[in-house]
Amino acid sequence: MGAQTNADPDELTRLIEAALEERERHGPNAKNKITIIAWDGHLDRVWPTLILSTTAAASGMEVSVFFTFWGLFALVRPERRITGKDWMTRMLSALNPGSTARAKLSRYNFAGLGPWMLGRIAKEYKTPHPTELLGLAQEMGVRLIPCQMTMDLMGLTKDDLIDGLEEPIGAATALLEMKESAIQLFI
């Protein structure tokens, strides 16, 4: 009995060809630029985001990183332990401490033992910590852009965030940044 397949190879070929044609029409995203959407604030996500950002900048690429939702907490000043405009946003900030120095691991956090051990190992192998990479990124001209909506939602003010950031932007501007980039990532 002929097994039913839901993917007709001819149909797939047509779809792929149509997609390639579509790409041809719009031209390749030629700008030597990378835009990263930093959505997650965990140490093990922010770390690769910053490694890629600094490496791209070192390769002469233009780099924009858009910090949204939990990712924005990575840009909170280390000394600003509690942020927020009311009890709910303050409680969220208590559960989710800001800054790369306080960022938790997405797994094996073990009440801070995981990040501490990872930090020790990284130091041994001379891999810069995200806090150091954040400074490096700024020094290298990486554009660190806060999400305006997240700031409003979480009750974060400009004073809560580290210095040297770009003006906060919205989703449409973030899309524009992505559209003109050769590489777009959501981390």
Place this chain on the structure above:
Amino acid sequence: MSTVTTTVDARGQSCPGPLVTLHRALKEARSGDLLELLATDPGSKSDVPSWAELSGNELLEATEEQGVYRYVIRKG
């Protein structure tokens, strides 16, 4: 014959250290200058050629001796 004008010592550094250090040194250099990068990070074997392609600089030499990788780069 052109000679190496700057040595960038990134021995002991790990990703993304060597490339960041190299990038800093390149900013001081002029187009056509030859720079030498010393690294111990095994990741540099693939990363330095990739970086050269991305950044438009030319990788002229890549050698290894006793765990030290040596790259000669001409600034583009």
